[in-house]
Amino acid sequence: xxxxxxxxxxxxxxxxxxxxxxxxxxxxxxxxxxxxxxxxxxxxxxxxxxxxxxxxxxxxxxxxxxxxxxxxxxxxxxxxxxxxxxxxxxxxxxxxxxxxxxxxxxxxxxxxxxxxxxxxxxxxxxxxxxxxxxxxxxxxxxxxxxxxxxxxxxxxxxxxxxxxxxxxxxxxxxxxxxxxxxxxxxxxxxxxxxxxxxxxxxxxxxxxxxxxxxxxxxxxxxxxxxxxxxxxxxxxxxxxxxxxxxxxxxxxxxxxxxxxxxxxxxxxxxxxxxxxxxxxxxxxxxxxxxxxxxxxxxxxxxxxxxxxxxxxxxxxxxxxxxxxxxxxxxxxxxxxxxxxxxxxxxxxxxxxxxxxxxxxxxxxxxxxxxxxxxxxxxxxxx
Numbered sequence: 001x002x003x004x005x006x007x008x009x010x011x012x013x014x015x016x017x018x019x020x021x022x023x024x025x026x027x028x029x030x031x032x033x034x035x036x037x038x039x040x041x042x043x044x045x046x047x048x049x050x051x052x053x054x055x056x057x058x059x060x061x062x063x064x065x066x067x068x069x070x071x072x073x074x075x076x077x078x079x080x081x082x083x084x085x086x087x088x089x090x091x092x093x094x095x096x097x098x099x100x101x102x103x104x105x106x107x108x109x110x111x112x113x114x115x116x117x118x119x120x121x122x123x124x125x126x127x128x129x130x131x132x133x134x135x136x137x138x139x140x141x142x143x144x145x146x147x148x149x150x151x152x153x154x155x156x157x158x159x160x161x162x163x164x165x166x167x168x169x170x171x172x173x174x175x176x177x178x179x180x181x182x183x184x185x186x187x188x189x190x191x192x193x194x195x196x197x198x199x200x201x202x203x204x205x206x207x208x209x210x211x212x213x214x215x216x217x218x219x220x221x222x223x224x225x226x227x228x229x230x231x232x233x234x235x236x237x238x239x240x241x242x243x244x245x246x247x248x249x250x251x252x253x254x255x256x257x258x259x260x261x262x263x264x265x266x267x268x269x270x271x272x273x274x275x276x277x278x279x280x281x282x283x284x285x286x287x288x289x290x291x292x293x294x295x296x297x298x299x300x301x302x303x304x305x306x307x308x309x310x311x312x313x314x315x316x317x318x319x320x321x322x323x324x325x326x327x328x329x330x331x332x333x334x335x336x337x338x339x340x341x342x343x344x345x346x347x348x349x350x351x352x353x354x355x356x357x358x359x360x361x362x363x364x365x366x367x368x369x370x371x372x373x374x375x376x377x378x379x380x381x382x
Contacts, residue, residue: 003295005071009067009068009071012068012071012072013071013075015048016048016050016071016072016075016076017075017078017079019048020075020076020078020079020080020083021079023044024041024044024045024076024079024080024083025079025080027041027080028079028080028081028082028083028346028349029346029349031080031082031203031204032082032203032204032349034204035198035203035204036161036204036206037119037159037161037162037204037205037206038204041083041086042086042116042117042119043115043116043117044116045083045086045087045116046114046115046116047116049061049062049064049114050072050076050086050087050090051086051087051090051113051114051115051116052090052094052110052113052114052115053068053069053072053087053090053091053094054066054069054090054091054094054095054098055090055094055098055110055113055114056098056106056110059106059107059110059111059114060110060111060114060115061094061110061114065301065305066239066242066243066301066302066304066305067298067301067302067305069087069091069243069301070242070243070246070297070298070301071246072087073087073088073243073244073246073247073250074246074247074249074250074253074294075250076247076250077246077247077248077249077250077251077254078250078251078253078254079254081202081247081248081250081251081350081353081354082202082204082205082353084247084250085158085159085202085205086119086159087243087247088240088243088244088247089120089121089122089158089159090113090120091240091243092122092236092237092240093113093120093121093122093167093236094110094113095236095239095240096122096167096182096223096232096233096236097109097110097167097184097223098110099232099235099236100182100223100224100228100232101184101223101224104220105184105220105223109165109184112165118164118165119159119162119163119164119165120159120163120164120165120166120167121157121158121159121160121162121163121165121166121167121187122157122158122166122167122168122233123138123154123157123160123166123167123168123169123185123210124136124154124169124233125154125155125156125157126138126152126153126154126155127153127155127209130156131362131363131365131366133169133230133234134176134177134180134230135175136169136170136171136180137152137171138150138151138152138153138154138168138169138170138171138212139151139152139170139171139172140170140171140172140181140183140217142172145219146219147216147217147218147219148170148172148183148216148217148219148221148222149214149215149216149217150168150170150183150185150212150214150215150216150217151212151213151214151215152170152211152212153209153210153211153212154168154209154210154212155209155210156197156207156209156360157207157208157209157210158205158207158360159205159206159207160194160196160206160207160208160209160210161194161196161206161207161208162205162206163187164186164187164188165184165185165186165187166184166185166187166210167182167183167184167185167223167233168182168183168185168212169181169182169229169230169233170183170229172226172227173226173227177230177231178227178230179227180227180229180230181222181223181224181225181226181227181228181229182222182223182224182228182229182230182232182233183217183221183222183223183229184221184223185212185215185217185221186215187210189215189216191212191213191214191215191216192210192211192212192213192215193210193211193213194208194209194210194211195208195209195211196208197209199356200352200355200356201349201351201352201353201354201355201356202352202353202356237314237361237362238300238304238310238311238314239300239301239304239310239314240361241300241314241315241317241318241361241362241367242296242297242298242300242301242304242310242313242314242317242318243297243301244317244318244321244322244357244360244361245293245296245297245300245317245318245320245321245322246294246297246298246317246321247357248321248322248324248325248354248357249290249293249294249297249321249324249325251325251329251350251353251354252286252290252324252325252328252329252354253290254350255328255329255332255333255347255350256283256286256287256290256328256332258332258336258347259283259331259332259335259336260274260283262335262336263279263280263283263335279335282331282335283331283332283335286327286328286331286332289324289328290324290328293317293320293321293324296313296316296317296320296321297317297321299313300313300314300316300317311370311374312370312371312374312375315362315366315367315368315370315371315374316367316371318361318362318364318367319363319364319367319368319371322354322355322357322358323358323364325354326351326354326355326358329347329350329351329354330351332347333347333348333351369381369382
């Protein structure tokens with residue numbers, strides 16, 4: 001077993017950290033105030049290869065390992081948590097396309113994602129169907145020319161206001177998961193309308209509801225086999241959830257580093273406040289828990305790279321890391337005190353932002369269901 005990054009991984013981590021601190025961090029708070037996606041973000045990140053991490057080199061990508069994608073997400077998460085959504089989305093969607101699309105489809109769709117010209121999103125959740133995604137009602141109706149038309153509404157779509165293309169799951173057959181197919185959809189078509197949410201956190205990512213009013217879909221925009229979309233898309237979430245965990249832990253680690261420095265610098269009763277157990281011990285606990293959660297996330301990604309089952313590990317990462325990160329950031333805010341309660345400090349924004357990923361991409365309850373079935377066996381679990 002190896003419990004550290006190798007030389008190349010460490011060098012990459014340092015390179016991304018420098019980029020994120022210089023290019024991304026200055027916009028973190030102003031993008032939140034503006035509450036809209038900054039157009040240059042995708043092209044800035046593409047210069048560093050961050051939008052093409054899981055894309056083959058022949059299509060302009062990095063062909064990076066899942067572990068490398070996780071390293072990138074953690075370092076970006078330290079400096080601009082909301083920028084990690086581009087890593088999460090592009091890695092997940094690229095993986096779906098690489099695994100399921102034809103070579104012709106890959107050649108048409110992947111280079112734009114890698115270059116930051118195409119901002120993709122994934123559309124699964126509906127107003128009446130979130131966790132029970134296989135019950136979705138948005139329909140793709142077959143046309144006489146072999147194409148389809150898309151009808152209905154998707155909601156809570158990350159990057160929904162900014163994306164110009166989407167992987168959309170829609171019903172093409174009977175009830176349940178086997179009646180669902182995946183499509184590559186042009187969101188700039190006039191039949192697509194959008195409405196933005198006014199969110200508590202991650203305001204810069206443009207979460208939105210999308211309505212499809214007979215949106216035309218050429219036959220060649222079907223991804224994989226008809227009726228196989230649900231399974232093929234959901235398989236990608238097993239490792240993207242670990243990337244989400246590391247993004248959250250990046251924000252938590254940066255907050256902890258700030259609280260540790262504050263505890264060295266702040267003097268009360270003629271000594272640094274770090275000398276008081278009531279200050280030092282919660283920070284020690286936070287550091288311990290962050291390290292443990294990071295190992296869980298990295299194990300899931302390592303298993304992905306080795307071709308091993310990683311569903312349980314990814315579920316552990318998804319329910320633990322966002323919850324832990326919110327708790328750690330909250331404690332760091334309390335440690336720094338009134339200074340951190342001001343909107344001028346980044347801690348409050350980080351807290352609002354990471355809470356969103358306690359909900360998005362699968363709740364803690366769903367993750368625990370996956371874990372319990374892995375531990376007990378499906379016939380003995382909820």
